[in-house]
Amino acid sequence: MTAALSELVQSAAPRFRTATEFVEATLREAILSGAIAPGTPLRQEELAATFKVSRMPIREALRQLEAQALVDFEPHRGAVVVQITLLDAMDNYAIRAALEPQALRHSIPHLSETDFDLAEELLAEIDQETDPGRMGELNRRFHMTLYAQAGLPRLIALTEQHLATADRHLRFHLAAVGDMGQDEHRELLSACRDRDVERAVATLSRHHNRAREAMSAYFASRDGGKA
Amino acid sequence: MTAALSELVQSAAPRFRTATEFVEATLREAILSGAIAPGTPLRQEELAATFKVSRMPIREALRQLEAQALVDFEPHRGAVVVQITLLDAMDNYAIRAALEPQALRHSIPHLSETDFDLAEELLAEIDQETDPGRMGELNRRFHMTLYAQAGLPRLIALTEQHLATADRHLRFHLAAVGDMGQDEHRELLSACRDRDVERAVATLSRHHNRAREAMSAYFASRDGGKA
DNA sequence: AATTGTTAGATTGGATCCAATCGACAGGCA
DNA sequence: TGCCTGTCGATTGGATCCAATCTAACAATT
Numbered sequence: 400m401t402a403a404l405s406e407l408v409q410s411a412a413p414r415f416r417t418a419t420e421f422v423e424a425t426l427r428e429a430i431l432s433g434a435i436a437p438g439t440p441l442r443q444e445e446l447a448a449t450f451k452v453s454r455m456p457i458r459e460a461l462r463q464l465e466a467q468a469l470v471d472f473e474p475h476r477g478a479v480v481v482q483i484t485l486l487d488a489m490d491n492y493a494i495r496a497a498l499e500p501q502a503l504r505h506s507i508p509h510l511s512e513t514d515f516d517l518a519e520e521l522l523a524e525i526d527q528e529t530d531p532g533r534m535g536e537l538n539r540r541f542h543m544t545l546y547a548q549a550g551l552p553r554l555i556a557l558t559e560q561h562l563a564t565a566d567r568h569l570r571f572h573l574a575a576v577g578d579m580g581q582d583e584h585r586e587l588l589s590a591c592r593d594r595d596v597e598r599a600v601a602t603l604s605r606h607h608n609r610a611r612e613a614m615s616a617y618f619a620s621r622d623g624g625k626a
Numbered sequence: 627m628t629a630a631l632s633e634l635v636q637s638a639a640p641r642f643r644t645a646t647e648f649v650e651a652t653l654r655e656a657i658l659s660g661a662i663a664p665g666t667p668l669r670q671e672e673l674a675a676t677f678k679v680s681r682m683p684i685r686e687a688l689r690q691l692e693a694q695a696l697v698d699f700e701p702h703r704g705a706v707v708v709q710i711t712l713l714d715a716m717d718n719y720a721i722r723a724a725l726e727p728q729a730l731r732h733s734i735p736h737l738s739e740t741d742f743d744l745a746e747e748l749l750a751e752i753d754q755e756t757d758p759g760r761m762g763e764l765n766r767r768f769h770m771t772l773y774a775q776a777g778l779p780r781l782i783a784l785t786e787q788h789l790a791t792a793d794r795h796l797r798f799h800l801a802a803v804g805d806m807g808q809d810e811h812r813e814l815l816s817a818c819r820d821r822d823v824e825r826a827v828a829t830l831s832r833h834h835n836r837a838r839e840a841m842s843a844y845f846a847s848r849d850g851g852k853a
Numbered sequence: 854a855a856t857t858g859t860t861a862g863a864t865t866g867g868a869t870c871c872a873a874t875c876g877a878c879a880g881g882c883a
Numbered sequence: 884t885g886c887c888t889g890t891c892g893a894t895t896g897g898a899t900c901c902a903a904t905c906t907a908a909c910a911a912t913t
Binding site for chain 4: 669670671681685701702703704
């Protein structure tokens with residue numbers, strides 16, 4: 400873990416106002432990207448060393464991550480990167496299936512040609528991309544582009560947070576997810592261009608359901624295979 | 627603020643494992659209940675004195691509240707209790723309108739007679755209650771009773787969090803909200819008893835829309851009256 | 854052999870201390 | 884008069900220090 404984290408620390412050091420912000424953002428990125436595996440205990444002293452700060456900003460950052468459900472805190476036993484269970488995945492899908500259509504409904508009327516062009520471009524990039532991690536990020540940006548004009552900052556932030564968590568789940572359990580659902584992506588974008596809210600929401604729901612069932616099937620086969 | 631907060635501090639002191647937990651829970655309760663008004667700056671030294679701890683647990687708690695969007699943090703200027711604007715209220719309604727039906731859908735199949743009886747009892751208590759703060763809490767417990775069997779802990783926690791925030795908005799802007807929508811509450815409960823998911827969700831939506839429009843109209847009249 | 858009590862080390866929770874930054878106010882200058 | 888600038892008090896950000904608690908290994912007893 401230290402190795403992968405160190406790179407992140409170096410690259411993103413000097414664009415934060417406080418050490419706590421720096422640690423929080425970098426650590427979150429590391430957890431979401433999988434650079435730190437689920438279940439890893441986060442030793443404060445160790446983190447302080449790799450970030451080259453004292454334990455205090457580490458502790459504040461860990462508290463924020465706890466509130467975002469990215470780490471578990473146990474008194475006197477420290478923080479651990481949250482595990483990924485089937486329940487977590489289903490929980491996350493239920494939340495996204497609620498939030499994303501809502502964001503989309505509010506956003507569609509305010510989407511501009513610029514937004515559509517950006518989304519189009521992201522789809523093209525996804526087609527060419529092979530690295531799964533990078534594909535996940537492009538996928539996230541495509542979706543968020545369509546939600547971004549909702550004009551409700553908290554709704555958007557929550558949506559982005561849970562989309563990122565979904566990415567993390569995928570990365571760990573379906574590392575070689577070949578199909579991002581590009582057909583559905585294109586139909587979704589087309590519906591948005593037509594300002595057809597109902598068709599867009601329906602397409603998004605199909606998108607979610609397909610992904611959820613794939614994840615569910617994966618867990619079933621895995622647990623069925625070993626238990 | 628200190629006066630109202632001091633009572634909370636006294637009453638709820640010794641049932642927490644760490645000081646940070648104690649501060650976080652108490653402070654959140656104080657913000658949500660309105661004991662600390664929106665816009666109030668939260669001086670760390672002052673809070674440390676009223677809680678009789680050092681500044682460190684205060685800071686950790688404030689970070690958690692920041693992640694829950696209950697306080698704003700500005701580097702070197704400290705934490706402030708978030709304001710309540712029309713945008714915040716609409717944002718919150720959009721989130722609840724997304725999350726609560728989802729929670730209800732998952733919960734209805736698993737609700738038991740005990741749950742229905744509890745909900746019924748809460749409705750009766752609401753009828754007799756006159757204190758607006760207490761009414762808000764009963765309302766919250768009624769709704770959460772119906773969502774509680776969803777079996778998705780994160781979805782439930784998010785829902786509760788935003789329901790509590792909605793309560794806070796109401797308390798500040800519609801202090802004398804006489805009508806909690808008991809008719810809709812009863813219809814909602816009835817639909818749940820019948821396991822009629824679609825009717826329950828439709829009723830809940832009406833409930834949300836009515837409340838959202840009341841809040842919206844309030845802001846319109848207030849800002850129209852003064853601006 | 855298994856279970857329980859004990860003790861040492863590691864690690865966290867909390868307190869205290871110092872440095873950096875912000876805001877207000879006073880005084881100089883055009 | 885109005886604006887800029889520099890200093891000072893207040894307050895936060897971060898570091899270091901101490902106390903409380905947990906874990907694990909080992910010893911003693913049954």
